[in-house]
Amino acid sequence: MSKGIDLPKAYEAKQVEDGISATWMQSGFFSPENLPERENRREPFSIILPPPNVTGTLHMGHAVMLAIEDAMVRFARMSGKNAVWIPGTDHAAIATESKVEKMLIEKEGKTRHDLGREAFLRRVEAFAKESHDTIVNQMKKMGASVDWSREAYTLDEKRHDAVNTAFLRMYKDGLIYRGYRVINWDPVGKTAVSDEEVEYKEGTATLYTFRYGKDVPIAISTTRPETKVGDTAIAVHPDDPRYQAFIGKEFDVAFAGTTLHLRVIADACVDREFGTGALGVTPAHSLADADLAHVHELPMIQVIDESAHMTQEAGTLVAGKSTLEARALVIEWLREEGLLLGEEEVSQNLSYAQRSGGVIEPLPKEQWFIDVNKSFHFRNSTRHPIDGVEDGQEVSLKSLMQHVVRSGQIKIIPDRFSKTYFHWIDHLRDWNISRQIWFGHRLPVWYRNTEVKVSVTKPEGEGWERDPDTLDTWFSSGLWTFSTLGWPNESSPDLLAYHPTTVMETGYDILFFWVARMILMSTYLLGEIPFETVYLHGLVLDEEGRKMSKSLGNVLNPLDMIDRYGADATRLSLLIGSTPGNDMKISEEKVAGFRNFTNKLWNISRFVFLSVDDVKSIEKPPVPKTLADRWILGRFSEVEKKVTHHFEAHEFSFLGETLRDFTWNEFADWYLEIAKIEKGKEEILLYILERLLLLWHPFMPFVTEELSKNFGKGLALIAPWPVAEYALASIDQQAMMELQEIITAIRSVRSTYHVNSQVMLDIVVDGLLSPDVEPLVKSLAKVASISSFQGEKPAQAAVVLVGEMEIYVKLEGFIDVQKEITHVEEELAEAKRYMQLLEQKLGNTAFVEHAPAAVVEEERAKREATFDRIQKLEQSLHHLSHV
């Protein structure tokens, strides 16, 4: 059997992947308009790639995303859909700017201000360009079948147009406003950040309890004494009997170099149990206090500036000092005045800026916000209207965001994240969208003295200055599902064809940052949902379950994995064993394991190609001739159905396992072995192999594309998805029971003959049996011994006749009776020696009487076990000598 094609003995991913990548690119089939005509080609499938930041290189998180999305889009494409997957990159405003500035400081000792806006931005752009090219290259290595002709960038001209259009419309509707508010200030990045960009870490702090002055009857507690120079009120609980008498009273008091005017206010939000039960209100430097100040109409005094130093307003004692210096000074002052009543170590959450790591300093600032609660007139889409909201109805952004998920128009997988989503919306505050950085979309806002104009171009007249601020990067990302499809041109062909997109696949960690913002923007601007399904994958962790980070040195680079084990193995290791919304651990070993599988698939193909005369595509379903044929064809059809179902249900791990089990445990281990004995299986082998490769294609595109070439049918990339053509042969009740008996019998043969590794695995059977267990057992033993005596290498499966039934038995190795007898005799001798030893020990009365009872028990148990073992070995020896 060697007339077919002879492939290399092992699959060398490195040698084929680049070539295949090039073939795919040249084919143009990543762009839907180039796809060959098919009946259902009008049905669209669209997925927009979550754009990687242009700050560096791809990591495992990206690799998971690419593996899942590529599997989705390849399946859709093969299923005949008009499939498009749009790639792009994200300018990642703060992240990129701070990275470039950091490099600038390290290499040249200059800050961005030393360079100036224009020159600095040129540096950032150059860096982004370089990073972009690396990322694109990496995506190609992964085998991502994205449509490069539609590539987008969150900061290019088209997206800039979309951003401006969105901003202007929201401003007109009163949803974007400018306000002087307490915001999260990052003193390191020197910019405001949104609530979502603040991270919390547990830390300890000293809680100081003190009075503002001798004449102030209420003591308060704080971890930040330096802010107290900006206090304008003391808040107590309205029902607190201790402070009832003071509510509404006002105090003027000299405090640490300044004079405070404090009003005692009552508010139910005060926790009576904490500290003294009274709270010093600092409206300018606490978001919570700012809310209080708003309700109670308290004045706001800014005592900390943008570089985390005390302002002139803070008074003579601390003005100009850093917050830490000021803290020490205030405490010292309190101590001297005898006002400090107590100090206590408490654990506290400290807030940091996500990107720069700076300690967040809440302070009041003029910023731009999106109002999530304000009512406006909803404009519904004419083509894909949102159900349950009328055109022109009064809604708020918040209510819209809730509605589309609650009504099931957007489905989140796994479902439990819907709860998280609603919980987040319930607590949502207005979104601060202005950033005091340079890299990003500059606000289309102009100022002239007190005049403010929102316009893309400079307003008429002299003296207009453009707002130097840029937009939060997530503002442009929020438009991503439609800004990539041609919006704001509402008649763009792509927008008409592909929006709403079919699925959004991304990590759960950006549910709020991004998914929620896309829902906000799309429902508001288009009156459409941005996507029908949200599939959230988990984070990729290292072997010990830690996040991968450069500082920990536990980063597994997907490119290294691809280099060592191939892209297919890397993809499989990320697809199998990961379930939506759950984090996954990955290790190099795991990837190596899947490399073995790609090689297995390669060798299965190699065997099939070698054993047939003519490698060709089998057009008509082959007619099964034997039991084994009926079985494998039936099983294969079942697998085809299952795989299709798993794809539709986004159950990628199940899908992979189903396919792997069939490929390895059924097709290779059984049918290929049977095919070595029973001839005439060429058609079936080819039929199953060709289709099996296609089923695998979305998961491991490279090796399957390479192997499929041999069938001469064109690219697997656009091959029609296989559809089941056989029914599984039925096995009736009676047969099942008899089958069970046979398996039991076989197992007993195994132990009786002490040939645990020698006999057989399982049997494949269908139809009615009239089994006589004895003959089966005998024939097995016979096959085994005969082969061994003739010194031939036997096949790994045998067909055994039991009555009129053919039974396929898988065999592995055979008994060399003589060798086996010697082996058993040796073991027997050893066991007897051990037995003697135990007898001796237990016969010793001193041991039995003085040793701890447990030890004696243990020895007795050992004697029992050894006795059993001797009996078994003697039995084996008896059987063996009669074979």
Next chain:
RNA sequence: GGGCGUGUAGCUCAGCUGGUUAGAGCGUCACAUUGACAUUGUGAAGGUCAGAGGUUCGAGUCCUCUCACGCCCACCA
């Protein structure tokens, strides 16, 4: 403080709407292997399914409580 989740073999995890004897991969051990594949094959060992109680003919699966761990949100000054 609120919410979500996890706890199943040495390790990583499956186990869907409750149904025979709880599975896979890796690891370990034993044996085999010249002809598709040592990136292989066959087997073995290894589990009171975190614990307690309950519902049920029947619970890894449903309910209640407890313990441990993780994540998210809010934030107490």
